Amino acid sequence: MITVCPIEDLPPGESIRVTDGVPAPVALFNVDGTVYAIDDTCTHQDASLADGWLEGCFVECPLHATSFDLRTGRPTCPPAKHPVRTHRVSQQDGHILLHVTVGESA
Numbered sequence: 001m002i003t004v005c006p007i008e009d010l011p012p013g014e015s016i017r018v019t020d021g022v023p024a025p026v027a028l029f030n031v032d033g034t035v036y037a038i039d040d041t042c043t044h045q046d047a048s049l050a051d052g053w054l055e056g057c058f059v060e061c062p063l064h065a066t067s068f069d070l071r072t073g074r075p076t077c078p079p080a081k082h083p084v085r086t087h088r089v090s091q092q093d094g095h096i097l098l099h100v101t102v103g104e105s106a
Helices: none
Strands: 002-006 015-018 026-031 034-039 053-055 058-060 067-069 086-092 095-099
Touching: 002 015, 026 095
Parallel strands: none
Antiparallel strands: 002 095, 015 026, 026 034, 034 086, 053 058, 058 067, 086 095
C-alpha cells in the first residue's frame, strides 16, 4: 500500500502519475469524487494514460483513439487490444492510498 497524496491534491476531473514505490507507473483519476487507478502505459504503444483525456469513467490515450474503462481496464476499441491492469484505491485520514495489483492484467 502506497500513500499517494492528500485527497485535495487530486480534484475531480484530474489525474496523477505515480512512479515511486510501484513496479511500473500507475495513473490515478478522480471521477466525480471516486478515484480509479490503472497501469499508466497504453497497451498499444508506449504512451502515458495520465496524459490522456478523461471523460466519465473512460480515459482516451493521448496518441490514439483507444479509450480504456477505468473500472475494468478494458479498451473500448482498436488499436489497443489488451486491457491495462486496474488497482484498488482507498482513502484514509484525508489521503489517497494505492494498493498495487501484482499479476496479469484485467
